[in-house]
Amino acid sequence: MIRVSEDEILETHLQELRRGTVVLACLRLLVTPGYGYGLLEELDRRGFATDANTLYPLLRRLEKQGFLTSEWNTDEARPRKFYRTSAAGIRLADSLTRDWLALTRAIADLTDPET
Amino acid sequence: MTRTSLTERYIAATIRSLPPDAQADVRAELQASIDDAVEARVDQGEGREDAERDVLNGLGDPAALAAGYTDRPLHLIGPRYFLTWWRLLKLLLLIVPACAALGVAIGQAVAEASPGEIVGQAVSVALAAIVHLSFWVTLVFAILERTTGGKPMPAWNVDHLPEPQAKGAGLSELVGSLVFLGLAAAAIVWDHFRGFAFAGDQWMSVLDPRMWPWAVTALFVLMAAEAALAIAVYAYGRWTRWFAVANTVLAVLTAGLLLSLLARGELVNPAFLEAVFLDNGVGQEVLRILAVLMAFGIAAIAVWDVIDGWLKARRGRR
Numbered sequence: 001m002i003r004v005s006e007d008e009i010l011e012t013h014l015q016e017l018r019r020g021t022v023v024l025a026c027l028r029l030l031v032t033p034g035y036g037y038g039l040l041e042e043l044d045r046r047g048f049a050t051d052a053n054t055l056y057p058l059l060r061r062l063e064k065q066g067f068l069t070s071e072w073n074t075d076e077a078r079p080r081k082f083y084r085t086s087a088a089g090i091r092l093a094d095s096l097t098r099d100w101l102a103l104t105r106a107i108a109d110l111t112d113p114e115t
Numbered sequence: 116m117t118r119t120s121l122t123e124r125y126i127a128a129t130i131r132s133l134p135p136d137a138q139a140d141v142r143a144e145l146q147a148s149i150d151d152a153v154e155a156r157v158d159q160g161e162g163r164e165d166a167e168r169d170v171l172n173g174l175g176d177p178a179a180l181a182a183g184y185t186d187r188p189l190h191l192i193g194p195r196y197f198l199t200w201w202r203l204l205k206l207l208l209l210i211v212p213a214c215a216a217l218g219v220a221i222g223q224a225v226a227e228a229s230p231g232e233i234v235g236q237a238v239s240v241a242l243a244a245i246v247h248l249s250f251w252v253t254l255v256f257a258i259l260e261r262t263t264g265g266k267p268m269p270a271w272n273v274d275h276l277p278e279p280q281a282k283g284a285g286l287s288e289l290v291g292s293l294v295f296l297g298l299a300a301a302a303i304v305w306d307h308f309r310g311f312a313f314a315g316d317q318w319m320s321v322l323d324p325r326m327w328p329w330a331v332t333a334l335f336v337l338m339a340a341e342a343a344l345a346i347a348v349y350a351y352g353r354w355t356r357w358f359a360v361a362n363t364v365l366a367v368l369t370a371g372l373l374l375s376l377l378a379r380g381e382l383v384n385p386a387f388l389e390a391v392f393l394d395n396g397v398g399q400e401v402l403r404i405l406a407v408l409m410a411f412g413i414a415a416i417a418v419w420d421v422i423d424g425w426l427k428a429r430r431g432r433r
Contacts, residue, residue, distance in 0.1 A: 036144060037151035053174050056148060057183030060141075072143075078151070081144045 022050050022058065024100065027085050027093035030068060035080040059083055067092050121167055122149050128177035133184055141184060149174075192256050195268055200256040207248050216241040217411070224407045284431065289349040296338050296345075303331060314390035323381045330376055337369050353431035354424065362424035370417035377410055 025048045029039060036056055043050050062068045067089035073082050085093065126145050130138045149170055156166035174180060182189050192200050216237040223233040305311070307327060310318035326334075344365065348358055376382040392402060 035151075036148040037155070040148075040152075041155075051173070051175075052148065052152070053180050053183065056145070057180065060184060061186070078147055079143065080147045080151075081140075 018048075020096075021100075022048055022055070023062070024093060024096045026055075026059070026062065027067060027089050027096075030083050030085045031090070033071075033082040033084040035073075035082050039083075062089070121171060122146070125149075125171050125174070125177055129181050129184075132178070132181050137184070188260060190260075192253070192260055196256050196260055199268060200252065204249065204252050207252065208245060211248055212241040212244040215244040217415070221408065221411050224411070225404050284348050284351070284353045284427075286349065289345050292345040293342055296342050300335060300338060303334070307331075312387050312391060314387065319387055319390065320384045321387050323376070323384045325381050326376065330372065330381070333372055334369075337365060337372070340365055354427035355431060356428050359424040359428035363421045366417045366420040366424075370413050373413050374410055377406060377413070 022043065025043055025046065026039065029042055029046075034042065036059065037052075039059075040050065040052055040055055043055070059068065063070050063083065067086055068083045069086050070081050070083050073080050126142055126149075129145065130141050133141055149167075152170040152173075153163065153166045156169065157163055161169070179189065181187070219240045220233050220237040223236050228236070302311070303322065306320050306322050307324065311321045312319050340361075344358065344361055348354060351358070373382060388402060393399075
């Protein structure tokens with residue numbers, strides 16, 4: 001039997017809780033067009049730490065689903081693929097945000113039963 | 116230059132399994148992303164080669180990255196099919212290898228193979244059946260997993276609950292086994308004194324008269340013990356390990372008695388065989404095959420009886 005430390009268990013639960021928030025963060029951030037590595041840094045800076053090998057496939061999947069559009073920018077020395085949130089992406093982000101806020105209220109009620 | 120070659124090798128390994136129309140795009144994008152990441156590390160004072168290694172290590176196994184790009188599963192059989200696969204495999208493994216082994220054993224016995232040969236052949240066929248079943252069933256499910264997209268299985272509902280299993284210690288079981296044993300005993304006695312088979316122009320016994328008195332006495336003792344066991348199980352209310360042991364001993368003794376009689380040619384009345392089979396043009400060869408089948412029948416009934424007893428004992432524990 002492998003003993004799992006409390007830290008590892010906590011880490012698993014946190015991962016479960018955060019799953020999906022990266023999608024919402026990307027949809028919001030990419031209202032201003034952005035490219036892979038730049039977005040990775042931006043997410044990290046804003047507290048949505050993500051692995052590169054999760055983010056890059058995710059961007060392509062969202063593009064395939066029609067929530068992001070993309071365009072190659074070849075103006076600079078290094079050509080980069082820029083993603084931008086589509087109209088459908090904005091609608092999705094709104095739905096997700098509504099759900100997130102409802103959950104936040106529900107959780108606040110749980111921790112603070114008197115109010 | 117090692118710098119380009121490491122990154123290029125990494126990208127090549129990633130895009131190799133992607134659909135051709137996506138390869139060029141992913142290559143260019145991944146190249147830019149890796150270059151960006153390396154550049155950022157170099158700006159912070161890290162050596163270019165170390166930076167590249169760290170960035171690529173951070174991206175992880177290229178096959179896993181490619182699976183992410185194509186939504187390919189990283190497991191053989193996922194949660195959607197696992198239970199169906201496991202139930203089907205268990206069911207098949209319970210039935211097929213035993214049937215295959217039995218069939219081969221009968222065939223070998225009819226062909227007069229030695230006992231060692233019979234067992235060896237049966238075991239090797241059973242093993243081959245297990246390996247083949249496991250492999251092909253798993254292969255089919257692995258293909259299903261990769262071809263049916265996100266289609267869900269039919270949802271589970273309470274109708275799929277297993278039936279509650281009888282514990283085999285009720286009144287109906289007791290009555291059933293006592294009636295069966297009584298009828299069997301009566302049939303043996305009737306067969307001896309009046310005869311069951313009408314052949315030629317007279318009634319004759321099916322069982323060999325030489326079974327009387329010793330073999331028949333032994334048989335009656337075993338049957339009486341069976342009846343006592345059935346009553347004990349009913350009185351106790353459930354099967355236990357000791358009942359299963361007693362049941363096993365009785366089954367083995369009964370089968371052993373019948374098989375040894377059969378092997379010595381003292382189970383079936385020779386006059387009956389002559390009148391019914393040999394006089395009607397059925398050859399000795401056919402009789403030999405019938406004897407082999409009968410032996411397997413006796414053994415199979417005994418084996419099933421033993422297994423049934425242990426299964427009931429296990430159920431009775433709960």
